[in-house]
Amino acid sequence: MAAVDLMSGRPPERVRPRVLIPGIRRLDPGAERYPIEGLGSVVVRVFAGDRLRIVNREGGQVCEIVAMTAEGQDQPGILGSPGDGAATDLRAMLAQGGPAAELLFDALKAKGLPASFSSCIRCFGSDTPAFEAATFDVEADGVIVVAAPAQDMVVESHGTASGLELFITRADPKVAAERNIPDPLAEPRxxxxxxxxxxxxxxxxxxxxxxxxxxxxxxxxxxxxxxxxxxxxxxxxxxxxxxxxxxxxxxxxxxxxxxxxxxxxxxxxxxxxxxxxxxxxxxxxxxxxxxxxxxxxxxxxxxxxxxxxxxxxxxxxxxxxxxxxxxxxxxxxxxxxxxxxxxxxxxxxxxxxxxxxxxxxxxxxxxxxxxxxxxxxxxxxxxxxxxxxxxxFRKAIAFRAMPDSDPQMTKETGFHARTSELTRNFTEYNGYWLPSHYTNHGAIDEYWACREGVIAMDLTALRKFEITGPDAGELMQRTLTRNVKKLADGHVVYSAMCYEHGGMIDDGTLFRMSETGYRWIGGTDFGGEWLRQKAQEWGLRALVRNSTDQLHNISVQGPKSRE
Incomplete structure (x- = not known):
């Protein structure tokens, strides 16, 4: 039978290992960990006696699990469940195409498996608290696809995609030891x-x-x-x-x-x-x-x-x-x-x-x-x-939002196709390639255009967080220096985000989109971590979900911007 462990919204307790190596995550013998980005998926072989544990890192993210035999026949009974129907969200995500869909198709092709997804196990929902987990016992050998599907986000909604974590405790620890090397980037010669x-x-x-x-x-x-x-x-x-x-x-x-x-x-x-x-x-x-x-x-x-x-x-x-x-x-x-x-x-x-x-x-x-x-x-x-x-292979360096975060390779913004025609001078900033200056102009001319004329600036790298839930307003009221209660729907305000002693964490803009929905746009990932920590500490019913990758934005600035 599938055992579902619904945690109380608290972060998972860290078991102190016997050997401490600062900065390097260590798992117990026989354990494997697979991070799954929002809109991403992972394909893994499982064996009878293994145990799966899926953690909803930021909350509110739907998870679809497709279990199949080694021959590719959908069989949710492998995880002790009758299934919840077709993997509709995963199918829709694949139909949209894009890099995440290509990676999944390539992973399935490498294992000789189809992408029919006629039956799946669905867990979590839009109101799932952060760090909630679902646990399944594997009853027969097979292959699983674990996905964090979502539709393309629209600006006026909070429908972002966030990440999951898959932990597998192997019945045979030797299996985990053999899988300690990441998969190749492509088929190696x-x-x-x-x-x-x-x-x-x-x-x-x-x-x-x-x-x-x-x-x-x-x-x-x-x-x-x-x-x-x-x-x-x-x-x-x-x-x-x-x-x-x-x-x-x-x-x-x-x-x-x-x-x-x-x-x-x-x-x-x-x-x-x-x-x-x-x-x-x-x-x-x-x-x-x-x-x-x-x-x-x-x-x-x-x-x-x-x-x-x-x-x-x-x-x-x-x-x-x-x-x-x-x-x-x-x-x-x-x-x-x-x-x-x-x-x-x-x-x-x-x-x-x-x-x-x-x-x-x-x-x-x-x-x-x-x-x-x-x-x-x-x-x-x-x-x-x-x-x-x-x-x-695209040029990229690894960006880690927090010291212990999984590395993310440098991304191109939604405006890169156009800006790359205007300059070759790009710099890595907060995980994105952004123009440092444009050909035939230069930093000085661009500065004066901002002071006296008008400029367009790619601000995709600013961090965006969707704060939703019955206590979203109270969370923002207690963590920002502005009086958030004065905001009406559709209003935007600049504010600082500070520690209790007044030290600065970040500054940014807060959008009130509804009584239970806000969007914070700041400069650091830690701002979102801080909001999530405070919501848990104060027992507030509010989700804090990162939407940076789903919302790419450009800013028009300067005294002539309204013209």
């Missing part, structure tokens, strides 16, 4: 797991993509790429970090305009396409035998010797020290010009996605350094995947 303390060399053709993943978090990987064309002429040309810093004007490249790694001849070798960490090193050698000798560990395995061994089949001469692009290293130059290092920022599953600009021999290490914080004192594995050149 080549895959290799570099064991801790080792290195691996492989050939990559021009245009192919290289994904370098930190499997368990806080593990560094030295990376080099040697030109195959020049090797055939007896010339060794590899990534030159100094040349890269000079040409890019940055300590290391990142997705965007300054994204290339250059070789000794100042030719582009590698381009950075995606990066979920944003903290690397290009100043230091891969670790060497001399380093370990000097600090009292003679004979210690090191990345330079591993490089020499792995690259020997290509006729590359051994070196006493290899310069490299040191992914995931956390090194800094302090005010006294001392270079120092600390534990990496990378978390399990974090990666860098590169694209080869020429045919190369690439090599990655899983650094063996266990005598300092470089690898969090515990060297682990690195995973390398090579994807064919015919794939198309």
């Amino acid at each position: 080549y895959e290799h797991r570099v064991k801790a303390g080792e290195a691996h060399a492989y050939e990559v053709r021009k245009g192919e993509y290289i994904q370098i993943m930190d499997v368990e978090g806080r593990e560094c990987s030295d990376f080099q790429a040697i030109s195959l064309a020049k090797l055939e002429r007896g010339i060794e040309r590899d990534i030159d970090p100094t040349a890269t810093r000079v040409l890019m004007g940055a300590a290391y490249p990142a997705p965007g305009l300054h994204s290339k790694l250059f070789d000794n001849d100042l030719e582009a070798s590698i381009e950075i396409i995606q990066d979920t960490v944003g903290r690397h090193d290009s100043f230091n050698f891969a670790c060497t035998a001399k380093y370990y000798d000097d600090v009292g560990y003679p004979g210690h395995v090191n990345c330079t010797d591993n490089f020499n061994t792995e690259l020997a089949p290509w006729g590359i001469k051994p070196r006493g020290g290899w310069q490299a692009m040191n992914f995931f290293y956390n090194t800094l130059l302090d005010d006294q010009y001392q270079i120092y290092l600390d534990e990496p920022w990378s978390r399990p599953g974090d990666y860098v996605l590169c694209r080869a600009q020429q045919d190369v021999v690439a090599i990655n290490s899983a650094c063996p350094d266990a005598i300092d914080p470089a690898n969090g004192w515990d060297p682990t594995d690195i995973l390398v995947r090579v994807y064919p050149a015919d794939n198309m």
Whole structure:
């Protein structure tokens, strides 16, 4: 039978693990976690004896679960339920198309499953409190699709889509251990797991993509790429970090305009396409035998010797020290010009996605350094995947709304198709690519146009929250500095959001849309978190749901804006 656990609107209690690793989420043995974005879904294999727990993170989000046999026949009885009819919301979402629908179709196609969805289990509703959970026991082997469907949001409504969390406790813990690596971004041409303390060399053709993943978090990987064309002429040309810093004007490249790694001849070798960490090193050698000798560990395995061994089949001469692009290293130059290092920022599953600009021999290490914080004192594995050149991956970096949030790759706003025709100068802001200035104008002209004329500005990245429920007005009255009770339907007011001691959290505008419905537009995600925390603390019947991704907006400003 399906066991439904309806929690009382409180956040799930955190079980303190025996080993504490700050910044890295740890699950109990045999447990798996799958975040599901609003309008998103996940396809997972389940086995008899497993237990599913689905958490409604912000409340008010419908969930549809399609359970099917391994052959693709809908069978809700797998979860001990007769079903609630066809998955109408999920079907409607797929009919709309878009990236979320494409991802689901691709996941089903990879497993050889249909998308009929003739029967589903439906849980939660529009009035479901935040953090409420539903639990199901798996009675037979099969496959489940868990979705957070919703229709396109209209501006005058509160019908946003928010996320769910799926937790699976496996009857056989070995199954969870085998699934600790994120799925590929596409079908890889080549895959290799570099064991801790080792290195691996492989050939990559021009245009192919290289994904370098930190499997368990806080593990560094030295990376080099040697030109195959020049090797055939007896010339060794590899990534030159100094040349890269000079040409890019940055300590290391990142997705965007300054994204290339250059070789000794100042030719582009590698381009950075995606990066979920944003903290690397290009100043230091891969670790060497001399380093370990000097600090009292003679004979210690090191990345330079591993490089020499792995690259020997290509006729590359051994070196006493290899310069490299040191992914995931956390090194800094302090005010006294001392270079120092600390534990990496990378978390399990974090990666860098590169694209080869020429045919190369690439090599990655899983650094063996266990005598300092470089690898969090515990060297682990690195995973390398090579994807064919015919794939198309958008440039993006990871954005985390809160320190422990799941990473979200940089998005394009609804206006990007037009603004990208007017400029190539984009910057990442709050998870979106936004124009920094426009071609043939520049920041100064744009400033004066705002002061004396009129401008149009993409403000999609402002954070929007739908506050609904019988106590929505009281929540906003107690958390904003304005007297919200004076607002009438359709009115908008500017306000600050403050802590009890008067310290500033955020400022923004509040829309009163009805007696039980408000929209807060501010600059930070924490504003929504604060409202949700206060609603729970004060026992108010109010939902706070993020609608930023559903509402893209443009602002027309300046003294001539009304003209």
